[in-house]
Amino acid sequence: MIEEGLLSLCMIVKNEEKWLQRCLESVKDAVDEIIIVDTGSTDRTKEIAAEYGAAVYDYEWNDSFADARNFGLDKAKGEWILWLDADEEVEPGDGQHLRDVLSREECYFGRIKVVNYYGTFPVTYDRSHIMNQYRLFRNDPKLRFAGEIHEQLDIEALDLTNKSVLVVPVTLHHYGYLEEAVEEKGKKERNLRLLEKALEAEDHDPWLDYHYASELYRSEKMAEAFERVNLSIGSFLKSQKKPPSLLYKLKYSILMAIGSYEGGWPSIELAIKLYPDYVDLHFYKGIILMSMKKFAEALETFEYCLTLDEDHPAYLTMVGTGSFLAWYYIGSCHELMEDLPKAEEAYRKSLELSDTMEQAREALQKLGVLESAADN
Template sequence: MIELSRLSLCMIVKNEEDCIGRCLDSVKDVVDEIIIVDTGSTDRTIEICNSYGADVLQFSWNENFSDARNYGIERATGDWILWLDADEEVDKAERYKLRDSLYQDDYDLLFIHLVNYYGNEVDPDKVINVEHSRLFRREKGFRFVNKIHETINANEILKTKEELERIGRIPLKVYHYGYLNRAVDEKKKYERNITMLKKELDEDNHSPWIHYHIGSEYYRINEFEIAFEHVNKSIVEFILAGYTPPSMLYKLKYSILISLGSFEGAWPGIEKAVALYPDYVDLQFYKGVILYYKDMVQEALKVFDHCIELGEENLKYLILRGLGSFQAWYYKGLCLEKMGEIEEAIHAYQESLSQCDTLDAAREALNKLLDKEVR
């Protein structure tokens, strides 16, 4: 007889009446208990959570997201913990995969596919994809660390080769709406995050990630010079601590330099980043953009072809939708047009638009070439 495993949903919330129902609706039929840690809601959040049969716990906010999450985990009774944010939603067509995953005895920690929307509205072509650890066995001692941008302490629990092999993945998408422009503005996330991050930066032995997260906040509001300063400090701190800087740092660094139009400053440094992470399509794409604007067009064309070959399925990296598909085809078109290969350029623009019909730059470039062809 198969022993039934129980699944606990653990969340922390504050004033989430606009989205908490959507989140709970997406998992109510597949979890065995709902543990909600409320850090001071003054709207209908608690009332809505109660309507789903949640166990709502009060937690006095101490400016530490990990403490709040761990408070909920300590009171959960399930064999497995699923953690979500209120501004997230599990794909309803895939949610039963959560139940299937409970009986995979080979794993202690499971990753899902996190789909992060950005921009003014939900658009499947404006997303950042990455795999994210969201399910873990309660009895293994997993806990959250870091006051902000909290993460699971997987490195402390899974150390040996055998233990690391107990990390798995399930084909389940979770949609995150919290960084759409409206949500960021309403929640005043920039002000909250930057204040907390700077406080943590003042602490002794702060994580090298703190400068990265500060840089990300400044990047989001187009303060590129300040963002660049912080991402470089993060890279240095990782190196001094004896670690290879994570791929996300180089993605942010070269995105900043491209935003600043500093193509000379980005070359040839991008080569070293690509050598560290050769299968990271975003870094390859940035290399292609840098080469294109340095008028190294033939070299850039080869890079964009490689981006298309790599695609966007390698979710161990933070992947910006389009860089291994329609954006790479658009830049391929630019390269071909510059080389005088007009028919091939037209095909590239058409391919780009077939994958994303809202890419105005590709449409304008295509129409311009077609108008010339008619004349």
């Protein structure tokens, strides 16, 4: 029975003793109940959950993340549900804002900012992608997760015409795709296996092709990833649907990774027409123009990136494409055009915005205007 004014945290876990305490500690004072669905832990995961007063349910894993999440939803009593993964934590001080949705009768979803870190420890905001996600929603039996892997709320099952979304001032930090975390849990192999199984269905969702391409990209199988993401784009177009922006970000990320800049021209212009305010696409365009030795046009493109929103609610954005990374490439353009004073100014601006921007530091050292650490 659903109880008004309550917020339920729903999670699925397996062998998360390294992460779970940090996650629960960050939200324990904001939620009214904790529902933990355990799919076969052999470490202290369930003990840690119990220490936080969680209701722990054993669940036999059937290769479907959506089924496991939906099992947890069926146990929740709260009027609202928050869903998290164990390798996530809410920004200190933000937790109580999760309860903002409880007083908003007109709202159906709560959207929060998720920071997805990449690379290695120690984490830094400058090595992350950001995106706003629906992590809070009303406890409605008609609203369930779909997808064996990379599951998402099936919001198309509802008539959302009169259902509003509240942007909640909460930041969620996700560590699950740091290199160490991926290797520890064998995520690449697991995800590829589950996706290959799901792709056997002839009428599979084109999102599966995108997710498969993403895993191939992370596994550095670039040619296969490029073929698969194009297949996903084609499937959306064939069904007369606009391909989501994530597909184009992945497509050009692959081309940048393999240095196939000519392969991105002029198709990047078509992608930008579909998503004219997506800073990452403009950033990739600038790099392509630089490779074509069109430095003045590239410079103009990177300067335009500075006017766009890095924290756009509709897009997955790489931190820096509208700030320190753009400034670095502005400096590179000026240097290639032999305007060294402007190059120095831009490199310094990049370093001011990100003290971890080693490319800018090295560029300044090359110009002879900054001492290297070895010289100190």
